[in-house]
Amino acid sequence: MHSLLALRTRILQLEDILLVGFLILAMVLACLQIVLRNFFGTGIIWGDSFLRIAVLWIGMLGAMYASRDDHHISIDIGMRFLPQHIKPFVQSVVFIFTAAICITVSWYSLQLVLLELEDNQYGFAKVPVWLCEAIIPFAFLIIAIRYFIAALLTLHNRP
Amino acid sequence: AALFPDGSSWMQKMRAGADEIKEKTQGRVKFKFYPGGVMGDDKAVIRKMKIGQLQGGALTGGSLIQAYSENQVYSLVLKYQSQKEIEYVRGFVDPLIMQGLEKGGYVSFGLMGSGFSYIMSTKSPVANVSELRKLKTWIPANDESALEAVKAFEVKPITLPLGDVLAGLQTGLINTVAISPIGAIVLQWHTQIKFITELPILYSFGTLVLNKKDFNKISSADQKIIRTVLSNITKAADKQNIKDNEAALATLRNQGIKFIQPNVTELNEWKKYAAESEKRMLSAGIISNKIIGIVNGHIKTFRKNK
Amino acid sequence: MILILTIVALLVLAYFGAPLFSLILAVAMLGFYYQDISLMVIPIELYRITNTPLLLALPLFTFAGYLLSESNTSQRLVRVSRAMLGWFPTELSVVTVVVCAFFTAFTGATGITIVALGALLYPALTQSGYPKDYSLGLVTTSGSMGLLLPPSLPLILYVIIVQQMNLGQSITIEQVFLAGILPTLLMFIMLFAWGLWVTRAKPIALIPFNFAELRHSLREAIWEIPLPFFVLGGIYSGIFAISEAAAVTALYVLVVEVFIYKEIGLKKLVKVIQDSMTMVGGILLILGVALALTNYLIDAEVPTKLFEWIKQHIDSKFTFLILLNLFLLVLGMILDIFSAIVIMVPLIVPVAMGYGIHPVHLGIIFLANMQLGYLTPPVGMNLFIASYRFKKPITEIYRSTIPLMLLLLVSVLIITYWPSLSLVFISN
Numbered sequence A: 001m002h003s004l005l006a007l008r009t010r011i012l013q014l015e016d017i018l019l020v021g022f023l024i025l026a027m028v029l030a031c032l033q034i035v036l037r038n039f040f041g042t043g044i045i046w047g048d049s050f051l052r053i054a055v056l057w058i059g060m061l062g063a064m065y066a067s068r069d070d071h072h073i074s075i076d077i078g079m080r081f082l083p084q085h086i087k088p089f090v091q092s093v094v095f096i097f098t099a100a101i102c103i104t105v106s107w108y109s110l111q112l113v114l115l116e117l118e119d120n121q122y123g124f125a126k127v128p129v130w131l132c133e134a135i136i137p138f139a140f141l142i143i144a145i146r147y148f149i150a151a152l153l154t155l156h157n158r159p
Numbered sequence B: 001a002a003l004f005p006d007g008s009s010w011m012q013k014m015r016a017g018a019d020e021i022k023e024k025t026q027g028r029v030k031f032k033f034y035p036g037g038v039m040g041d042d043k044a045v046i047r048k049m050k051i052g053q054l055q056g057g058a059l060t061g062g063s064l065i066q067a068y069s070e071n072q073v074y075s076l077v078l079k080y081q082s083q084k085e086i087e088y089v090r091g092f093v094d095p096l097i098m099q100g101l102e103k104g105g106y107v108s109f110g111l112m113g114s115g116f117s118y119i120m121s122t123k124s125p126v127a128n129v130s131e132l133r134k135l136k137t138w139i140p141a142n143d144e145s146a147l148e149a150v151k152a153f154e155v156k157p158i159t160l161p162l163g164d165v166l167a168g169l170q171t172g173l174i175n176t177v178a179i180s181p182i183g184a185i186v187l188q189w190h191t192q193i194k195f196i197t198e199l200p201i202l203y204s205f206g207t208l209v210l211n212k213k214d215f216n217k218i219s220s221a222d223q224k225i226i227r228t229v230l231s232n233i234t235k236a237a238d239k240q241n242i243k244d245n246e247a248a249l250a251t252l253r254n255q256g257i258k259f260i261q262p263n264v265t266e267l268n269e270w271k272k273y274a275a276e277s278e279k280r281m282l283s284a285g286i287i288s289n290k291i292i293g294i295v296n297g298h299i300k301t302f303r304k305n306k
Numbered sequence C: 001m002i003l004i005l006t007i008v009a010l011l012v013l014a015y016f017g018a019p020l021f022s023l024i025l026a027v028a029m030l031g032f033y034y035q036d037i038s039l040m041v042i043p044i045e046l047y048r049i050t051n052t053p054l055l056l057a058l059p060l061f062t063f064a065g066y067l068l069s070e071s072n073t074s075q076r077l078v079r080v081s082r083a084m085l086g087w088f089p090t091e092l093s094v095v096t097v098v099v100c101a102f103f104t105a106f107t108g109a110t111g112i113t114i115v116a117l118g119a120l121l122y123p124a125l126t127q128s129g130y131p132k133d134y135s136l137g138l139v140t141t142s143g144s145m146g147l148l149l150p151p152s153l154p155l156i157l158y159v160i161i162v163q164q165m166n167l168g169q170s171i172t173i174e175q176v177f178l179a180g181i182l183p184t185l186l187m188f189i190m191l192f193a194w195g196l197w198v199t200r201a202k203p204i205a206l207i208p209f210n211f212a213e214l215r216h217s218l219r220e221a222i223w224e225i226p227l228p229f230f231v232l233g234g235i236y237s238g239i240f241a242i243s244e245a246a247a248v249t250a251l252y253v254l255v256v257e258v259f260i261y262k263e264i265g266l267k268k269l270v271k272v273i274q275d276s277m278t279m280v281g282g283i284l285l286i287l288g289v290a291l292a293l294t295n296y297l298i299d300a301e302v303p304t305k306l307f308e309w310i311k312q313h314i315d316s317k318f319t320f321l322i323l324l325n326l327f328l329l330v331l332g333m334i335l336d337i338f339s340a341i342v343i344m345v346p347l348i349v350p351v352a353m354g355y356g357i358h359p360v361h362l363g364i365i366f367l368a369n370m371q372l373g374y375l376t377p378p379v380g381m382n383l384f385i386a387s388y389r390f391k392k393p394i395t396e397i398y399r400s401t402i403p404l405m406l407l408l409l410v411s412v413l414i415i416t417y418w419p420s421l422s423l424v425f426i427s428n
């Protein structure tokens, strides 16, 4: 249990660093390209490719963030008309459904990453495509775990 | 899948061809088309062929490097002097490339040339290499052969998303591009261009391919029908592209764009740099001495008989 | 039977707040499963996010927008706007519409406008005395008209697609941009008139122009006012590309708010990044899975078949246009704008030209309708984005947006049935 909590802290830290890092990096790199072009007549050749992949990473990391407290876009009209004692059950069904969808996507994304591993295509500079794609299975796995835990907690903490 | 939009003459021919195949194979072989790049770029299409969503596609030579890198022999910088010359060489070398692609897992029905790219600039004419180096030259991100070309001439390129190029030419953010005449007109870049250098920088092509695994599931009689119909379409498209590029060049001339002819010294300088690039492609193992030898032989014969 | 049960189950899950992305994924996955296509197609489509034009603008403009909304920019903005234009009726709502439309023209996506500018303009409007519902609706809809203005990328894409078709009639980007002017103006006037009507009981006080107050307010906002000029100047002088404007803006705003106004500390900066990127993640995830769903619909040839079906039920230009409006509205609700253009334009243009509709006019109709689709309840994407950004229940967004959406619907109908409005500046 203790090591699990430690792992959780580590993952949260990693998310923080990656998300803040990628955004700042994307912003600085795009501005650096402007400076290089205007003052040195040159540019970073893989800059544009990197920025595109950075958007994917920022998006997936942001999506992981949003799943920390079920802060994803949803319609959410029905829940407030439910009686208190039924709410946790319905809520956990919704969470389990989301977790199931995410774990499925994570699995198939992993298959794709493994498939790309056979090729040595580059996403940008000398960074292979599979590594650029790897955020997809990882993010969906984390999101699935978070929704699964949320389901358990909802049932556990019901009034 | 195809990157051509629906309604283009090519897609009309493809649909007619698909009907013909369906009829001749009594409905055993049917085609579904996804034109206009709706299945994604070439890389996405190749991924989808791998997982079996798509069985084929119209792909650029550059995207098939993984299957058979020597197809890049046509994209060597300044290797060919004219459309006639490349046509002559292609007569002999196309079959080799198709064999290579087939070994790499793709059944090709022939190559379709998209024509030569030319240096087009908005600010000042480009007759020699040093004039090019002074300009702000755009190349597409992730385009290996374009990158090779600018490396060859020691130009510092500017990469921008495709969507930024037209506005970039307008504002002066960039002032030079290399593109085929058709491409320049379709993308509206020709509205900004003032000078074109009459040097066929590099030749690019596309090809219609089917996944070999899927193709082998079809009976050999049906395979034959498909081969005949699709290679006829490919040939027709190849011819049409030549005509379209000529017409596009004429349009560009007529709208008052200046065509720049490098003199002999300048020409030799261009070629000197281009030769370096060929050596690099060789040492990187992208193309082999063998195929270069074959191509050089045909070029020699062609130039002798001219 | 299984199909119906599944649909009902998904609707129930949606009703009880299942995340939208998981519902879209469920539909796409079921579809691919029945088409016998490997579900690896889902990550392939998600990865196509990396090929979407101008998408870097989403995280960077969102970040910049959050920074502005976390500092006191909206108060300064209101003060300048009042001082400069306070003599003009409902001046701030006019400013809102113009700013949003302009912003959309450059980013090519109305969703980004809502996220980036919404939280700045919404409090500005409510602080100045506009009703809450009206303000919410206005910031949700204002970006829409920008799609018809240069240098809107969807409009350029439309021209490129039409040019590659064998039509015997060519159109140019200039023509389509010219054609967008009056329709945009029409929508603008409609929204302006509505602003006057809504505030008729409690009109926003007009204040006479006061030079001293203007000078004070400008001095207060001396670092923020130059931003748009700085960015536009940079683009038009060729210093940076449109796709780079977001990065320049973000860096500029970061420096101004953190180091000059010092209204955001470094610790808060990290928080702002996390919050804004959570929003970006939520939206990008939806965009990504919507690509997957779109791909399923394309694979199953749903839009094509639907259009074929519509074609059979046309007997006049009038019914064609009515059905076209409906069809495009639905399309705007389910497809992203770039896919919709690429798939549908080649199908629709020849049919439309058969009814004597000019391809330039059709382009305006197409985009105006698509845009409206994003605002149409229950599933218009921009409504969800607004609900997400302003942390309001989706029902409240529906309520506040519907009047404005109806107004835009009327304008779209006028644009559709009055071709001269679009074509007056075009010679052939």
Ligand code: NA
Residues within 6 Å of the ligand: C103, C104, C105, C107, C108, C109, C110, C111, C112, C113, C114, C143
């Ligand atoms: Na926008």
Ligand code: NA
Residues within 6 Å of the ligand: C111, C336, C374, C381, C382
């Ligand atoms: Na949208």
